[in-house]
Amino acid sequence: MNAYVMLGVFQTSQKLRTSLRLLSRAGLPPVDLQVQLLLRGRSPLSATFSRKLHLGPDGPASSPAAAPRRLPFSRVTVEDLTFFRKTLPGRAITDPDLVQSSNEDWLKSVRGSSEVLLRPQTTQEVSQILSYCHSRNLAVNPQGGNTGLVGGSVPVYDEIILSTSLMNSILSFDKISGILTCQAGCVLENLSLYLEERDYIMPLDLGAKGSCQIGGNVATNAGGLRLLRYGSLHGTVLGLEVVLADGQVLDCLSTLRKDNTGYDLKQLFIGSEGTLGVITAVSILCPRKPKSVNVVFLGCETFDQLLKTFQLCKGMLGEILSAFEFLDSECMRLLNTHLKLANPISDCPFYIVIETSGSDSDHDSQKLHNFLEEAMTSLLVTDGTVATEESKIKTLWSMRERVTEALTHDGFTYKYDISLPVERIYQLVTDMREHLGKRARSVVGYGHVGDGNLHLNVTSPAKDPALLASIEPFIYEWTAKFQGSISAEHGLGLKKRNYIYYSKSRPAVAVMGKMKTLLDPKGILNPYKTLPDDLK
Amino acid sequence: MNAYVMLGVFQTSQKLRTSLRLLSRAGLPPVDLQVQLLLRGRSPLSATFSRKLHLGPDGPASSPAAAPRRLPFSRVTVEDLTFFRKTLPGRAITDPDLVQSSNEDWLKSVRGSSEVLLRPQTTQEVSQILSYCHSRNLAVNPQGGNTGLVGGSVPVYDEIILSTSLMNSILSFDKISGILTCQAGCVLENLSLYLEERDYIMPLDLGAKGSCQIGGNVATNAGGLRLLRYGSLHGTVLGLEVVLADGQVLDCLSTLRKDNTGYDLKQLFIGSEGTLGVITAVSILCPRKPKSVNVVFLGCETFDQLLKTFQLCKGMLGEILSAFEFLDSECMRLLNTHLKLANPISDCPFYIVIETSGSDSDHDSQKLHNFLEEAMTSLLVTDGTVATEESKIKTLWSMRERVTEALTHDGFTYKYDISLPVERIYQLVTDMREHLGKRARSVVGYGHVGDGNLHLNVTSPAKDPALLASIEPFIYEWTAKFQGSISAEHGLGLKKRNYIYYSKSRPAVAVMGKMKTLLDPKGILNPYKTLPDDLK
Ligand SMILES: Cc1cc2nc3c(=O)[nH]c(=O)nc-3n(C[C@H](O)[C@H](O)[C@H](O)COP(=O)(O)OP(=O)(O)OC[C@H]3O[C@@H](n4cnc5c(N)ncnc54)[C@H](O)[C@@H]3O)c2cc1C
Ligand SMILES: Cc1cc2nc3c(=O)[nH]c(=O)nc-3n(C[C@H](O)[C@H](O)[C@H](O)COP(=O)(O)OP(=O)(O)OC[C@H]3O[C@@H](n4cnc5c(N)ncnc54)[C@H](O)[C@@H]3O)c2cc1C
Structure with missing residues (x-):
């Protein structure tokens, strides 16, 4: 089959990126990860906090993800508040309703009980605050947009929240x-x-x-x-x-x-x-804005063919390739079932989303055509489509972007963000499927093939500690065996801090601990996060 | 004037990069920087070393570039040698003739007096050596290809040279x-x-x-x-x-x-x-090998036009732009005078070398044509040529690559490798020219415009301390005033370590010192280098 025949149904568009943005924002899944048990409780200033106020994502304190005991930092006093109010007039917030949203993370999976939210506008103000907190031994939680996914952006106990939101020049x-x-x-x-x-x-x-x-x-x-x-x-x-x-x-x-x-x-x-x-x-x-953007959705018979397509793509699209994403047929099934999204091409075991960004739309389309012709004639891909109108573009990108959302409808979801040598990526999904057998409802794989970044998700009808025990540490051990990373892009935060040894050696973690001590000898900055408890 | 008219004389070639490599190797200047006074001297194992054996590039010990006093490291004993010989059979070198070339840098500007050259093959061997040297308080100079340009790659006194040359798998x-x-x-x-x-x-x-x-x-x-x-x-x-x-x-x-x-x-x-x-x-x-490479040589009337050409180039060549280099008319004069290289285009105040690398030669040539048409019609460039045969390509690249060599024929050369906001690059050359007036023979500027990296060179009939005093600290102060870097790519090594404060704040340098102490508490690794003396 000649690619140009296939290309007859293909269409190109330059507005793709815009619509992709719109799409991905519309598709933000509200309850994306395991929603965790939150113990609510609020104590007045300078009163005693419950040690168990904050639980890690896996509930029981014995889990490596659970919060450790509160460290002996000072508690905020009325004098401290006076200082903060003088330093940040009108920007040292203590109204519980206002502080509330900064205590809870985007996933609503962890929640702290800070009673002070500071909103400096200048570096000088940040410096004054930290200098003061350091001398008073007060713990501080730096916070940006609070969209972090590993429980790092909110306090664990009563750490002062230092928000950079007003530092926006x-x-x-x-x-x-x-x-x-x-x-x-x-x-x-x-x-x-x-x-x-x-x-x-x-x-x-x-x-x-x-x-x-x-x-x-x-x-x-x-x-x-x-x-x-x-x-x-x-x-x-x-x-x-x-x-x-x-x-x-x-x-x-x-x-x-x-x-x-x-x-x-x-x-x-x-x-x-x-x-x-x-x-x-x-x-x-910052790079120059690309003048031309194209997106293609392709189907492959095997993951090996998908990898060969990636290879071919790197060679033939070269400098204009800007995304190479994938999803498996299980993802497609969930998209069909739960979101009623129709497969834009014929059924295949694997699907690819390719984006190109370049400075000349004619050249880019031609490169894309040549690549597709080669991919088709060498039988690497079996079907494909290119979008032009915004609606079609949205539909195509939905197939990749809305998998997360579809998963939340499939049941309780165990989510993993793994980095692996690119040729191993899908083996983990296959092995996990085999390992879990009928215990899991769905085991799906999707992610950034181009970066070697796999999103592996397992669903079950309800929260299932036995299933979790089958997944972990299996998944971490598997990842470690192939020198992968247990956190490709989200960091460790509170939730994954104790899993660091699966991806980093003990001497390396020890050096990290020394760096922390060197730069923050009292450990007041974002305590309980990133580094494992055994270092403290 | 239409760019296509100009393009009539232009030729393209895909072998350019090959010839560029050949060219740049052929053009290695043997005595490129100020050749420094070297005091020769050799002492037997375990004997006392002369403190003044090694002088920094500016001779007198009072210069910030001069070597500091030897620190109280142990001296290599016969027992040490026995250990090294046992650990590295046949690869613990003490033959003075063999150790000699590792004591002297590529520029032949600094020379140490080490008597031991160790050539490990494995990480384990490196670990054994350092563990031993650490316990014995023996200083070690890590050495790669010894092509460094700031005196960092050779010992200052009797540091053991640890060469990685045999670790080449x-x-x-x-x-x-x-x-x-x-x-x-x-x-x-x-x-x-x-x-x-x-x-x-x-x-x-x-x-x-x-x-x-x-x-x-x-x-x-x-x-x-x-x-x-x-x-x-x-x-x-x-x-x-x-x-x-x-x-x-x-x-x-x-x-x-x-x-x-x-x-x-x-x-x-x-x-x-x-x-x-x-x-x-x-x-x-590693990136994929580009299938197509092109080079253009252009002339501009003003540096402002050169910058506008760079802007245009980034927009129109976009993802295929791989080099944007420049030289001024003073460079061209030296190339003509000393190397008899003829200007391939008409005389202009500024010259540009542009390289493109892409995956489709037709697309790349067309982008280049479009860019050149636009650059010509908007009067940004006044003349230009593109090479095709290897010899013509060599000639074009010579105009940029052989400036260093031409300079060595012009007299004693004071060389600087400065990073600046790209719009300031040439102002430093103009200011320096005005500042030095007739005291300098030539003041020339060339370098990597694309990276904001200027090579500023000043020549005089002979070494001239008064001239040097006019250049420094003027050049460092000027660079610091515009938040530039006094070492864009060569590092600080021995020669520039004490100039660090022109580009880094005191608190930053203090933190560097703490990192050094954390990772190398005895300071045995490459002492006297990179960090300023006042930290030690
Ligand atoms: C819908 C969605 C999509 C996402 N997509 C991606 C993605 O594609 N790739 C990816 O890598 N991540 C992704 N993330 C997670 C990602 O980490 C965050 O989105 C983002 O980088 C965090 O920025 P923030 O300003 O929200 O930081 P926060 O969530 O406020 O903080 C995150 C961490 O950084 C620290 N921090 C914040 N600001 C500062 C500061 N100024 N100084 C010091 N420390 C600070 C906090 O203490 C915390 O530990 C996604 C998250 C969501 C909700
Ligand atoms: C002709 C020529 C052209 C050059 N062009 C450029 C250029 O375009 N851009 C540029 O940035 N530089 C350039 N340089 C300088 C550049 O720094 C070196 O060429 C190169 O990066 C150094 O590599 P090397 O193996 O020779 O290191 P060396 O010269 O042996 O050492 C350099 C420094 O690194 C340390 N070192 C070396 N190996 C190790 C190791 N394994 N572990 C720890 N420390 C080590 C040494 O102690 C020393 O401080 C050029 C030099 C020459 C002679």
């Missing part, structure tokens, strides 16, 4: 180099809009863009949709300004592409999840 | 993901050849590729010719194995694109110049 943008410098609290989507008017884009993009902040993105080393093309934040972030635990301002806010004068300290804060310092400003290298 | 290459894992001593060019056979390339490329090693590249965070396109090593290096000062092996050799489990420790070693640990293995993400 763009400081500079250099149109020649594409270097943007801004405060940490700028919302990702606002930065994107600002840049698009100037013919640039942010080098990262996430479903949470409407709420997440650039500081939070850097603190979690967020991956997202554009990583395949523009690489990780370790490469695109050029500078950071960070306030250390003792209030000292560390100015590494370089706006240069090259600077080899001493150690690159800023790197340490990228992905440190608020445990080493509060990021107050970011400078980042 | 490729450990794995994943054809699907393009992830290469290899020992640190692999020579960059060998890796490139290995990959090119597999349709991939290394994400970095330097003039020194025939000698420099991937471990040395990572240790210096080398930039080079492909940075504009593939980004820095902080983004492309996925994993490192490092042996710490006490012999402990830190395994961060991830081969994953995404891994957010804890702090990204490997980042700290990228650009640490051998002062925090010995890199023993590297995993790195």
Whole structure:
């Protein structure tokens, strides 16, 4: 079969990315992960807090995900509040209703009991707050858009919430180099809009863009949709300004592409999840806005063919390839069953979503045509379609983006975000399916093939501790056996901190502990997060 | 004037990159920087070393570049040698003739007096050596290809030289993901050849590729010719194995694109110049080999037009732009005068070399044509040419690559490798020219516009301390005023360590010092390098 025959039904569109954004926001699943048991309770200022106020995502305190005991930090006093109110007039919030939403994470899976929410506007204010908290031994929880998925963004007990939401100024943008410098609290989507008017884009993009902040993105080393093309934040972030635990301002806010004068300290804060310092400003290298964007939806018979298609794609689409995502037929079944989404092509065991972004739409379409012809004639893909109108584009991207939502309708969902050598990705799904047998309702796999990032999900009619015991530590051991990562992009936060040894060696974790002690000797910054309990 | 008229004389070629490589190797300047006063002297094992054996690049001990006093490390004893010989049979070298070349840097500007050269083959051996040296308080100088330009790769006194040259095995290459894992001593060019056979390339490329090693590249965070396109090593290096000062092996050799489990420790070693640990293995993400490469040589009337051309180029060549380099008319004069190289286009104040790399030669040529038409009609560039045969290509690239060589014929050369916001780059050259007036013979500017990296060179008939005093600290102060970096890609090593404060804040340097103490408490790894003397 000639690809051009197939291409007869294909259509192209340049508005794809816009609609993708709309789509992914519309598709935000409200109860996405296991909704956890929350013990509610509120105590007055300076009173005793219940040690069991906050449970980790797996309920019982014996679980590695459960919160450890409260550490002996000071409790906020009336004098402390006086200081905060003087330092941040009108921006030291104690009204329980206002503090409430900052205590609970996006998934509504964990909840702290902080009674103080501080909203500084300047680096100087952050420095004053931390200097004070350090001297008073008060614990602090840095918070951005509170969209984190591992329980890292909210307090575990009564940590003071330091929100960067009011630190939302763009400081500079250099149109020649594409270097943007801004405060940490700028919302990702606002930065994107600002840049698009100037013919640039942010080098990262996430479903949470409407709420997440650039500081939070850097603190979690967020991956997202554009990583395949523009690489990780370790490469695109050029500078950071960070306030250390003792209030000292560390100015590494370089706006240069090259600077080899001493150690690159800023790197340490990228992905440190608020445990080493509060990021107050970011400078980042932004790519030019692509003039042309295309999306294709393809079907493959085997995962091996899918990988070969990825190979071919890298070779033939080369510099214009911007996304290579996949889902399996189990995902398609759930989309059909629960969301009534029709398969846009014929039934296949595997489906691929490919996106291209380039500077010349004719060239891009032609490259896509050549690639598709080759993929069809070499029998790598069996069917496919390209969208043009916004509605069709939405429908196509839904097949990838709404899998999470479909899963929530299938029952209680156990979710994993695993990184593996790309050729192993699907083997984990097959092995898990075999391992669990009839105990699971569905075992599905989808994710960012291009980045070696698998989303493995297991559903059951209801919460099922026996099933969980079959999944874990099996999945972590399997991942470790193939040198994978148990957290590809979401970080460790509270929920996964004790699983770190599946992906990092003991000496490495010990060095991390020393770094923490070096930069935050009293451990006041985001305690109970990222590092395992046995280090403390 | 229509660009297509101009394009009549343009020719394209796909062999360009090959010839560029040949060219840049042929053009290696043998005496490139200020050749420094070397005091020769050799003492027998365990005897007293002269404190003044080694002088920094500026001679007098009062210069910030001069070597500090020898620190109280132990001296190598006969027992030590017995241990080394047992651990590394036949690979613990003490023959002065063999150790000699490892004592002297590539520029022949600094020279140490080590009497022991160790050549381990395995990580285990490196670990045994460091563990031993640590317990004995023996200083160690990690060495790769010894092509570093800041005096960091050779001992200052009698530090033991630990060479990675025999650690040259490729450990794995994943054809699907393009992830290469290899020992640190692999020579960059060998890796490139290995990959090119597999349709991939290394994400970095330097003039020194025939000698420099991937471990040395990572240790210096080398930039080079492909940075504009593939980004820095902080983004492309996925994993490192490092042996710490006490012999402990830190395994961060991830081969994953995404891994957010804890702090990204490997980042700290990228650009640490051998002062925090010995890199023993590297995993790195490699791009596909481009199928089509083109080069253009253009002329501009003003630097402002050159910057506008860069802007246009980024927009119209987009994803295929792989190099944007420049030189000024003073460079051209030196090329004409000293190397008899003829200007391939008409005389202009500024010249640009643009390289494109893409997956479709027709598309690439067409994009180039469109860009050139636009650049010509909007009067940004006044003349230009594209090469096709290898000889013409060589000639074109010579205009950029052989400037360094031409400079050595112009007199004694003061060389600077500065990073600046791209719009400031040339202002420094103009200001310097005005500032020095007739005291300098030539003041020339060239470099990687695309990366904001300027090579500023000043020549005089002979070494001239008064001239030097006019250049420094003027140049460093100027650079600091515009938040530039005094070392864009070469690092600080011995020569520039004390200038760090021009580019980094005191608190940042203090944190660097603490990191050093944390990872190398006895300071045995590459002492006297990278960090300023006042920290020790
Ligand atoms: C719908 C949805 C889609 C998502 N998609 C992706 C995705 O594609 N890829 C991906 O990688 N992640 C994704 N995430 C999770 C991702 O981590 C967050 O979206 C985002 O990066 C966090 O930013 P935030 O501002 O919300 O940070 P928060 O959630 O507020 O905080 C996250 C962590 O960073 C710390 N932190 C926040 N701000 C600072 C600061 N200024 N200084 C120091 N520490 C700080 C917090 O203490 C916390 O530990 C998604 C989340 C949602 C809800
Ligand atoms: C002709 C020429 C062209 C160059 N072009 C460029 C360029 O375009 N861009 C650029 O950035 N640089 C360039 N350089 C300088 C550049 O730093 C080196 O070429 C290269 O990166 C160093 O590698 P090496 O193996 O030679 O390291 P060496 O010179 O041996 O060592 C350099 C530093 O790294 C340390 N080191 C080396 N190996 C290890 C290891 N395994 N573990 C820990 N520390 C180690 C050493 O102690 C030393 O401090 C050039 C140099 C030359 C001579």
